[in-house]
């Protein structure tokens with residue numbers, strides 16, 4: 001690998017600032033770009049009914065071998081978010097795309113692709129210790145979000161029931177994002193394997209485009225122990241100009257002492273490695289001009305620079321363990337209620353009941369809605 005020789009040429013600061021311009025980690029939320037402050041909730045409502053423990057296995061044991069999306073579970077195993085809202089959760093760190101845009105604007109295409117890579121990884125950060133299933137949206141259900149405080153707008157719709165297909169579109173400062181999400185899932189008894197199908201695209205206003213697909217997710221310990229998920233496989237981020245990026249999400253192994261590891265590199269069109277990445281999808285990512293494939297963590301590398309870091313967990317996690325950002329997604333203010341179309345996820349009665357901790361009502365509504373959907 002020619003990586004070590006051409007690495008010596010760039011220092012970490014050169015990568016940051018190849019043209020000598022003033023780019024001190026592009027901070028978008030700065031004073032000349034004042035973002036409006038919007039009051040959003042910081043916790044879910046207190047549950048009205050007492051939470052209860054139900055064994056998951058007692059319900060799913062008859063479904064081994066079936067498609068996960070067709071297994072009917074009581075609402076108690078759901079989290080108060082739909083899969084459409086869950087797509088928007090991937091934008092918790094959308095500022096990385098804002099930064100990518102700014103870096104490209106000042107001619108730093110290497111930092112741009114590194115920030116895009118960090119964004120593609122950051123979507124997984126909220127998946128640790130999330131033991132519940134999102135609501136399966138009804139056909140034609142939508143979710144739209146306008147977050148001027150983050151300078152993003154988002155729209156998603158469930159466009160097909162079998163196969164289950166979601167289309168989404170998002171816009172931020174200097175970029176547009178679109179994708180469709182469809183998953184192939186396999187239920188193995190002890191675990192579920194989810195293989196996302198579909199391509200995600202981000203296009204910057206100057207015409208630079210990046211495309212990638214998500215890696216495999218495995219949900220473990222359905223029978224015994226604590227439910228957890230892992231993401232593994234190769235993610236290839238292809239650009240239409242100078243660079244592309246290859247990331248490896250480590251395969252899980254027995255008694256893994258260093259789980260959640262992501263390693264990779266950026267290469268130019270001639271296959272020359274321009275930068276290396278290392279980190280964990282649930283913590284932080286670093287880049288370096290030293291080859292990261294020989295080490296097991298960023299602190300074993302001298303001079304690795306931080307690309308992205310996960311936000312602090314919410315002080316009110318509840319049993320769903322949502323992030324502070326996720327907690328705001330199903331909020332329904334009177335102003336919003338006036339503007340939203342009747343198809344919005346926030347207006348689904350069963351999901352609203354679950355959020356309020358009214359499990360009996362939530363279950364009855366969910367059964368009614370699903371029965372109606374099946375009839376259609």
Ligand SMILES: CC(C)CCC[C@@H](C)[C@H]1CC[C@H]2[C@@H]3CC=C4C[C@@H](O)CC[C@]4(C)[C@H]3CC[C@]12C
Pocket residue numbers: 056077086127130131132133134183194196214215217219227229
């Ligand atoms: C049987 C039930 C109670 C177990 C709970 C399963 C939960 C943890 C599962 C069900 C559906 C799963 C999601 C299905 C699809 C995707 C898209 C993929 O690109 C990232 C992972 C993600 C977002 C999965 C995360 C884990 C998930 C939310």
